[in-house]
Amino acid sequence: MPRNIAFAAALIPLALAACGTPQERCIARNTDEYRTVSSLLAEVEGNIARGYAWEERQVVRDRLTQCRDYYRDDEGKVRVGYSPCWRDYVDTERYRVPIDPAAEARKRDNLAARKAALSDRAQAVVSACREAYPEEA
Template sequence: MTRNTALAATLALPFLVAACGTPQERCISNNTSEYRTVSSLLAEVEGNLARGYAWEERQVVRDRLTQCRTVWRDKDGNRVVGYEPCWRDYVDTQRYRVPIDPAAEERKRDNLAARQEKLRGRAEAVVQACRAAYPEEQG
């Protein structure tokens, strides 16, 4: 898979997931995405503060020796399919530590916590409205 194809598949995944689920689940998911994003960022910042450093990732292209399918003709002109060793590129994700500024992280945490509180009321109202608009049968 080429890098562009892998990137396109990664970007399309949220749309595929959003297409799944019941109407109620889609309604809740579509209308609470900002609250969930802020909550996720807040959890990440709190983890950074607890550890004393942040994690970042980078993509590294490496070579790997593998078996490649080859087709050739023998001395009689017959088509022969076989495998031979060859080098292929693959993308590896490296995770590494990054130092943080604790004061800046604390300010970021405080701002995200305030933003989360503002969004919480709207998210709760949206969930109730979606449950009322799309009641699910209890089976």
């Protein structure tokens, strides 16, 4: 998944939580740790399945572009012109990182246990939020 799409997909729940119903906001506010652990578990399982992890780094590159130049013409008026110039821009680059399968398996097991422990609390919170803020059909 391209980085921009992943970033937009991560923002959608935040935007929906900000403008959702009181019940949805209650559920989102009280199940954030469960959702975070679930997300981390999915990432670790993906790393194990692929055999490597992804990391990102910022890289500064040059780009040839048009720059605005101001100059005075023969009559003394300020004019605008354009000329080619080099500009720096920052690009985000993803790269593969080797993993230790044993360490990733331990991490997966710990996250799965934590998710199971949080699951009961999350279900109770969802039920409580549904009772406190019933939605009309």
